[in-house]
Amino acid sequence: MASRKATAAKGKGRPAARAEKAQLELVQVEPTPARRGAARAAKAAPAAPRRARSREEPEPELLPAAEPVAEPEEEAPAAPKPRRRATAEQMAAKQREISISEFFTKNRHLLGFDNPSKALLTTIKEAVDNSLDACEEAGILPEITIEVRDLGLGPKGEGDLTKGEGRFVVVIEDNGPGIVKAQAPKIFGKLLYGSKFHRLKQSRGQQGIGISAAAMYGQLTTGQPIRVTSRTGKGKPAHFFEIQIDTRKNNPVVTEDRQLDEWHLEHGTRVELEIVANWQAGQRFVNRYVEHTALSNPHATVHYLRPRQAPLSFPRATEELPKEAVEIKPHPHGVELGALMLMAAESKARDVRGFLQTAFSRVSGQVADEIVKRAAFKGRVRPRDVGEDRALAEKLHRAIGATKIMNPPTNCLSPIGDELMKRGLISFLNVVETEGPEADEQLDLDQAKKKKASKKEKAAKAAAPEVPDAPPEEGVEKIKGHNYFIATVTRPPKVYRGNPFQVEVGLAYGGSWPADKPIELFRFANRVPLLFQRGACGTTEAIVKTDWRNYLLSQPKGSLPVGPMALLVHIASVWVPFTSEAKEAVAHYPEIMREIQLAAQECGRKLAAHIRKKQHLDYQAQRRGIFELYIQEVAQAIGKITGKSPEPIKREFLRLADQVTEADLKEADAALEEQSRKLTKRPRRAENEDE
Amino acid sequence: MARLDAVSKQTAHKIEKLAETVVRSVKGGKNPFVEIPIRSLANVKFNEKRRLIELGSQRQKRYFFNVAMAKKFMQTFLVSDACKELIEGGKTTSIRDLYYITKHTIGDTKQNTFEEQDESDPIIEDLEVALDALREELHLFASRKGSMVGPITIRDTGDTIDLRRMGSGGWAVPSIVEENVIEFVRHEAKYILLIEKDAVWTRFNEDKFWKREKCIILQGGGQPPRGVRRLVQRLHSELKLPVYVLVDNDPWGFYIYSVMKQGSINLAYESMRMAVPDARFVGLSSFDKDKYKLPTNVAIKMDDGDNNRAKQMLAYPWFQAKQWQREIQEMVRSGLKFELEALSRRGISFITEEYLPKKLRDRDWLE
Numbered sequence A: 001m002a003s004r005k006a007t008a009a010k011g012k013g014r015p016a017a018r019a020e021k022a023q024l025e026l027v028q029v030e031p032t033p034a035r036r037g038a039a040r041a042a043k044a045a046p047a048a049p050r051r052a053r054s055r056e057e058p059e060p061e062l063l064p065a066a067e068p069v070a071e072p073e074e075e076a077p078a079a080p081k082p083r084r085r086a087t088a089e090q091m092a093a094k095q096r097e098i099s100i101s102e103f104f105t106k107n108r109h110l111l112g113f114d115n116p117s118k119a120l121l122t123t124i125k126e127a128v129d130n131s132l133d134a135c136e137e138a139g140i141l142p143e144i145t146i147e148v149r150d151l152g153l154g155p156k157g158e159g160d161l162t163k164g165e166g167r168f169v170v171v172i173e174d175n176g177p178g179i180v181k182a183q184a185p186k187i188f189g190k191l192l193y194g195s196k197f198h199r200l201k202q203s204r205g206q207q208g209i210g211i212s213a214a215a216m217y218g219q220l221t222t223g224q225p226i227r228v229t230s231r232t233g234k235g236k237p238a239h240f241f242e243i244q245i246d247t248r249k250n251n252p253v254v255t256e257d258r259q260l261d262e263w264h265l266e267h268g269t270r271v272e273l274e275i276v277a278n279w280q281a282g283q284r285f286v287n288r289y290v291e292h293t294a295l296s297n298p299h300a301t302v303h304y305l306r307p308r309q310a311p312l313s314f315p316r317a318t319e320e321l322p323k324e325a326v327e328i329k330p331h332p333h334g335v336e337l338g339a340l341m342l343m344a345a346e347s348k349a350r351d352v353r354g355f356l357q358t359a360f361s362r363v364s365g366q367v368a369d370e371i372v373k374r375a376a377f378k379g380r381v382r383p384r385d386v387g388e389d390r391a392l393a394e395k396l397h398r399a400i401g402a403t404k405i406m407n408p409p410t411n412c413l414s415p416i417g418d419e420l421m422k423r424g425l426i427s428f429l430n431v432v433e434t435e436g437p438e439a440d441e442q443l444d445l446d447q448a449k450k451k452k453a454s455k456k457e458k459a460a461k462a463a464a465p466e467v468p469d470a471p472p473e474e475g476v477e478k479i480k481g482h483n484y485f486i487a488t489v490t491r492p493p494k495v496y497r498g499n500p501f502q503v504e505v506g507l508a509y510g511g512s513w514p515a516d517k518p519i520e521l522f523r524f525a526n527r528v529p530l531l532f533q534r535g536a537c538g539t540t541e542a543i544v545k546t547d548w549r550n551y552l553l554s555q556p557k558g559s560l561p562v563g564p565m566a567l568l569v570h571i572a573s574v575w576v577p578f579t580s581e582a583k584e585a586v587a588h589y590p591e592i593m594r595e596i597q598l599a600a601q602e603c604g605r606k607l608a609a610h611i612r613k614k615q616h617l618d619y620q621a622q623r624r625g626i627f628e629l630y631i632q633e634v635a636q637a638i639g640k641i642t643g644k645s646p647e648p649i650k651r652e653f654l655r656l657a658d659q660v661t662e663a664d665l666k667e668a669d670a671a672l673e674e675q676s677r678k679l680t681k682r683p684r685r686a687e688n689e690d691e
Numbered sequence B: 001m002a003r004l005d006a007v008s009k010q011t012a013h014k015i016e017k018l019a020e021t022v023v024r025s026v027k028g029g030k031n032p033f034v035e036i037p038i039r040s041l042a043n044v045k046f047n048e049k050r051r052l053i054e055l056g057s058q059r060q061k062r063y064f065f066n067v068a069m070a071k072k073f074m075q076t077f078l079v080s081d082a083c084k085e086l087i088e089g090g091k092t093t094s095i096r097d098l099y100y101i102t103k104h105t106i107g108d109t110k111q112n113t114f115e116e117q118d119e120s121d122p123i124i125e126d127l128e129v130a131l132d133a134l135r136e137e138l139h140l141f142a143s144r145k146g147s148m149v150g151p152i153t154i155r156d157t158g159d160t161i162d163l164r165r166m167g168s169g170g171w172a173v174p175s176i177v178e179e180n181v182i183e184f185v186r187h188e189a190k191y192i193l194l195i196e197k198d199a200v201w202t203r204f205n206e207d208k209f210w211k212r213e214k215c216i217i218l219q220g221g222g223q224p225p226r227g228v229r230r231l232v233q234r235l236h237s238e239l240k241l242p243v244y245v246l247v248d249n250d251p252w253g254f255y256i257y258s259v260m261k262q263g264s265i266n267l268a269y270e271s272m273r274m275a276v277p278d279a280r281f282v283g284l285s286s287f288d289k290d291k292y293k294l295p296t297n298v299a300i301k302m303d304d305g306d307n308n309r310a311k312q313m314l315a316y317p318w319f320q321a322k323q324w325q326r327e328i329q330e331m332v333r334s335g336l337k338f339e340l341e342a343l344s345r346r347g348i349s350f351i352t353e354e355y356l357p358k359k360l361r362d363r364d365w366l367e
Helices: A001-008 A018-028 A033-047 A067-074 A088-094 A100-106 A117-137 A184-188 A210-224 A279-296 A339-348 A352-359 A363-377 A383-388 A390-402 A419-431 A454-460 A538-545 A590-642 A644-681 A685-690 B008-029 B070-089 B095-102 B117-131 B198-206 B209-213 B226-239 B249-262 B266-272 B303-316 B322-334 B339-346 B350-361
Strands: A145-149 A165-174 A225-231 A238-246 A251-260 A268-278 A299-306 A312-314 A475-480 A482-490 A494-496 A499-510 A520-525 A528-530 A563-573 B033-037 B044-047 B054-055 B059-061 B147-149 B152-156 B160-162 B184-186 B191-195 B217-221 B245-248 B280-284
Touching: A088 A165, A100 A210, A117 A145, A117 A165, A117 A210, A117 A268, A117 A279, A145 A279, A184 A210, A184 A225, A184 A238, A184 A251, A210 A225, A210 A238, A210 A268, A210 B303, A268 A279, A279 A299, A279 A312, A279 A419, A279 A520, A279 A528, A279 A563, A312 A419, A339 A352, A339 A383, A339 A390, A352 A363, A352 A383, A352 B147, A363 A390, A363 A644, A383 B117, A419 A475, A419 A482, A419 A499, A419 A563, A494 A590, A499 A590, A520 A538, A538 A563, A538 A590, A563 A590, A590 A644, A590 B008, A590 B070, A644 B008, B008 B033, B008 B070, B008 B117, B033 B070, B033 B117, B054 B266, B059 B070, B070 B095, B070 B117, B095 B117, B147 B198, B184 B226, B191 B198, B191 B226, B198 B209, B198 B217, B198 B339, B198 B350, B209 B350, B217 B226, B226 B245, B226 B249, B226 B266, B245 B249, B249 B303, B303 B322, B339 B350
Parallel strands: A145 A299, A520 A563, B191 B217, B191 B245, B245 B280
Antiparallel strands: A145 A165, A165 A268, A225 A238, A225 A268, A238 A251, A299 A312, A475 A482, A482 A499, A494 A499, A499 A563, A520 A528, B033 B059, B044 B054, B147 B217, B152 B160, B152 B184
């Protein structure tokens, strides 16, 4: 078991011996056809990030280092008559089923456990996602405590913090509905077990892999089982479990199960995992994740306890739960042939018409008739026939595609909303510690290096000049002594491939964000912050393709705009098309990208109006300043030349200054307005590209 | 107040009027301005008939209530004030001195009225054209540069000076050479030779070229200052002496000649006092390299700046004569420029004993 640790040999600074071992291991298992397939799939992957539909594709840069060694085995030597090495029977003896948990043990990078720093974050993230989902579904305002404990420290916190890799305990506690005793082992000890996969509903989790994968990671790296405490309500007992995973069979093994006499929560769940992690390198990602989670979940209170640092608390910004996301049936336009056949086979309807009406959303009797008519089946066709006969299914699939069907219902979506997004941003800016980009800019753990802000930089930050009190302007918030302009936009729901989705964009401009650096882009999918793979994400591309120069920010070609701004992009959907199981980047669907751009443009227009207003005020103040400065001098000189007292001359000048400034400004305003009108008329580059 | 001569009185009055106009428009609720003729290529004309560069009629209004102009407006009045004080005090000072007189910090800011002398010099020129008063009338002079020797006796502020006995250094040409300062007493010169650089002029003086040839030799240390140009113009017009110009064979040298001949863009308003349209260019010509067998190793390659300058000059209306187009085009074509010193390759006194005498004998010059 321990030797498997080395599978993710990509981790930094691993001893070479371990990597070698991993290679050996891969060579051993090579003959297994299924593995070969996986290896090939992995090799094909570099071209894949754009082809996002396949959910099994690993990220190109996460390829196990062992790959090239395995290759020579596949290529037959160029000898004239190759000698048969094994018979089909011999090979068959080696062929056996691979359990999903075994697969992920070897391919943990697919789930975000590539290295100890990233594993720390992924573990926390999976647990928090589950807590938030559960609370929302149950209708409870979430209160979540995240705790990271360094096992290198003594029981009273004495000793030194672990440097680099070490053992850590991660605790996530929520006030959710709790978990029924019988279900707990499967939820935490079985991969691909969950409630969310089979439903079309907006939720953070999708497949039922996350938390059990985290448990498995803990088990693999420390040998410790996941510890779960849960209580479903007042008067009901709290249960404590220790759950291990039988990785061969993908089954939970409960090693301890006892009832607690007392527990401090009325209802809720506490998950404790012991893992090998790198706090030193990984903490800033965790910090960022916690901050951003608080930002996108303004209804949640988040406490965050860290080793040797003051606890951080993000109080909820609203007492209102997000609108409940309703579960919907799939939309016919989103269904693929195989899925259609499967659904037909399982249908209990007596005819195709009935099948269509019951299995899909937005299919009325009339629409079903139209589809059936278009499919032009010969004779009577039952749903079961469609499920068995490929030709029939294809006919039906084509007919569906050709029929105009109303868009799916959008009540399955639960966006953050304009107002809450704004409040989230404000409370985020109030608490946030990692203000402004750090030394290595946007987060990307894949190439993360430890970089600490130098003392100089810190001093510069501390000495940042205070912004003088400006007259209150709409959209401007004063936070920690800085003025931020905040604008938010929630787009109406749209559909891609039969899946409803909705895009929201918010921005905070000004304040203490650095003006000479690229903007900070915060990406979210179903309220979950996306911290990695920024460059591969459709969100990033949509923002880069938006012409921000229209909104008075500078923008180098093919890059994020430059300016003192944080931009938040949230995609809510029943099915967010991630490019990988680690859920780090959103695929480049044109429909989604267009919506992001439209939202960004709308936000941008608000921003431009603000910047213009600010420029105007600055200009006005500057003018006044200049004139007053020079009037003194001019009056003095003219007084001397004409032999008169300079004071009356000065007064005349000052009186005139007021009049002139006013008239002049009106002119300048008109010019600015004209300019903005021209901008709005100009066709947008990005939109044209899509069409 | 010292007793003022008529010219000074008039100049001081002009400054007063300028200030009063401003006061009046401010009282009338109007944005005050100073009207200044524009001194740029766009507003100069080459008068073909008089063969002079003249200032056009375009004027620029320098407003106070205009963010871009306010500072210059203020500076204009600081300079005006200082000049009026000089005039009334009967004193004359250098333009650098004026810069220091008018420079101070504004209020309790870190801004100065002038940051560099480069800021105050153009303001002085603006004031000259705005008031239609010469620099001398404002009691200002530029730093002096240039020297002169020759068979001539002059009177400089009452002192009689014999320019035949000036030793190796020559007589330093002052900045102001108007009739009230410099008078010509007697001379036996036949022509005037203006040389671009000091080093070459020294060769001519040491070889006593002026004695042998009976000519006045002057140098202006590169682009000759106003004093030298004005003096050449006076010698030319009052003593009826022809003027020859000897400069490097490069765009800069040609331009020195052209400024002497028809005035500069910047001081177009003084062309008729400074320029000698009859001035003759005796060298170094672009064709001299062949005529006098100069090897290419004494040449200097033209750089981008030289090429651009040459091309600009090709377009100037006063370089349109066929011989000048040929001259400049040949320089651009060969991509080479020659300094006067390159002639020393043929012997240290080649320039004074052979080159120039032959040029003058053969009437090998350009006009």
